[in-house]
Amino acid sequence: MIKIDSVRFLLSVSRSLDFTYTGLLDHHKRVAYLSQALGRALGLSEPELWQLFKTAIIHDAGATTWKEKNMLLEFEVNDGPRWAHCRKGYEFAHNIPTLDMSADEILVHHDRWMGGNPSGFVKDRIPLAGRIIHLVDRIDVLIQNNVPILQQRDRIMHEVKTKAGTEFDPNLVELVHNIMQRDSLWLDLVSPWLGERLMDALPANIGLGEVSLVDLARLFARVVDAKSPFTYRHSKGVASSAVILGQELGFNNEQCELLEAAALLHDLGKVTIPEAILDKNGPLTANEFNFIKQHTYYTYWLLKPVTKDLPLAQWAAFHHERLDGNGYPFQKVEAELSLGARIVAAADVFTALREDRPYRLGMQWPAIEKIFQEKVADRALDKEVVETLLASREKLDIMWEQLSKN
Numbered sequence: 001m002i003k004i005d006s007v008r009f010l011l012s013v014s015r016s017l018d019f020t021y022t023g024l025l026d027h028h029k030r031v032a033y034l035s036q037a038l039g040r041a042l043g044l045s046e047p048e049l050w051q052l053f054k055t056a057i058i059h060d061a062g063a064t065t066w067k068e069k070n071m072l073l074e075f076e077v078n079d080g081p082r083w084a085h086c087r088k089g090y091e092f093a094h095n096i097p098t099l100d101m102s103a104d105e106i107l108v109h110h111d112r113w114m115g116g117n118p119s120g121f122v123k124d125r126i127p128l129a130g131r132i133i134h135l136v137d138r139i140d141v142l143i144q145n146n147v148p149i150l151q152q153r154d155r156i157m158h159e160v161k162t163k164a165g166t167e168f169d170p171n172l173v174e175l176v177h178n179i180m181q182r183d184s185l186w187l188d189l190v191s192p193w194l195g196e197r198l199m200d201a202l203p204a205n206i207g208l209g210e211v212s213l214v215d216l217a218r219l220f221a222r223v224v225d226a227k228s229p230f231t232y233r234h235s236k237g238v239a240s241s242a243v244i245l246g247q248e249l250g251f252n253n254e255q256c257e258l259l260e261a262a263a264l265l266h267d268l269g270k271v272t273i274p275e276a277i278l279d280k281n282g283p284l285t286a287n288e289f290n291f292i293k294q295h296t297y298y299t300y301w302l303l304k305p306v307t308k309d310l311p312l313a314q315w316a317a318f319h320h321e322r323l324d325g326n327g328y329p330f331q332k333v334e335a336e337l338s339l340g341a342r343i344v345a346a347a348d349v350f351t352a353l354r355e356d357r358p359y360r361l362g363m364q365w366p367a368i369e370k371i372f373q374e375k376v377a378d379r380a381l382d383k384e385v386v387e388t389l390l391a392s393r394e395k396l397d398i399m400w401e402q403l404s405k406n
């Protein structure tokens, strides 16, 4: 099994959760950083601090559209979006072995101290991680970008205190008030070194290298697929198809696992594109297509820091490159496209043709074959990979049937 430095993975890939109309925010990093500070003040053990980090750094994974994310930036969030993103985040993380506990904590990360929560929990029955994240999350949304941070302390702490005992755990409010006396903690939040500060704040030696890459990839594939109703299983389909192709082309188990992870994450950069463009029913304008072109650029740079030794970013992000050099956005040429990248590209085309789209039903083999042959003749896709794909239609059919049942 490919194990991965999970801190490195989560710090970089969780940035994908922070893109919205207002640009790239640091919401997940800030909430993770403040919750470590509060957790330490509470005297949590190192394993507890590590668990708190894992949850905090992905806590809003359930807010998949830009609209949802913006609604959460209000201090008082309506109950609709409030519970919907908790529930969805829970479903994304649930059943992923290394994230099961985080799923339960994500579910309650906006629970009110006084009760009235869908979880049924009240006061100190609410899991502590949920109470911590709820409080520091609301502190973060009160920060204004255009006002010096230290001038905001009194206003923010005053607002938070008015909700001690109703919205927030009053003991935690008192404790956070004490630790937020330190100026540097506020300065850290808006500092260019926030990522480094967060690394320093994490418990030493816990979590490093202990998490399965495919597990973590699965979570983010669910987030990407949920962004549009038409692609709710697209990443899964590309991953299963890519693994079949890898096996047929002689990849070993570890390489197949890397293919699976790369395919699960291939469209990660789509989180930087507004839904209005992704879901548009009809041809895209040139400007809209420019937006589409950026998605694999972001896939690449979100994944690049994850591992130095494995070609994860390349395999994932080169799926719109072409052998003739006319793909996007890196304009790679044949010699620069490894077999792994060619497999993910072909698996992506196959899945896109096979699934239903708003303007057409999924295609059958004769039509799929014709399109693939054109793409080989045009030097978009690799001949050997396409021949393997066409020769594997039975396996792909069985896979597709299983996928459609889930």
Ligand SMILES: [Fe+2]
Binding pocket: 059, 060, 072, 085, 109, 110, 137
């Ligand atoms: Fe939230």
Ligand SMILES: [Fe+2]
Binding pocket: 027, 031, 059, 060, 072, 137
């Ligand atoms: Fe949040």
Ligand SMILES: [Fe+2]
Binding pocket: 266, 267, 295, 296, 319, 320
């Ligand atoms: Fe794509």
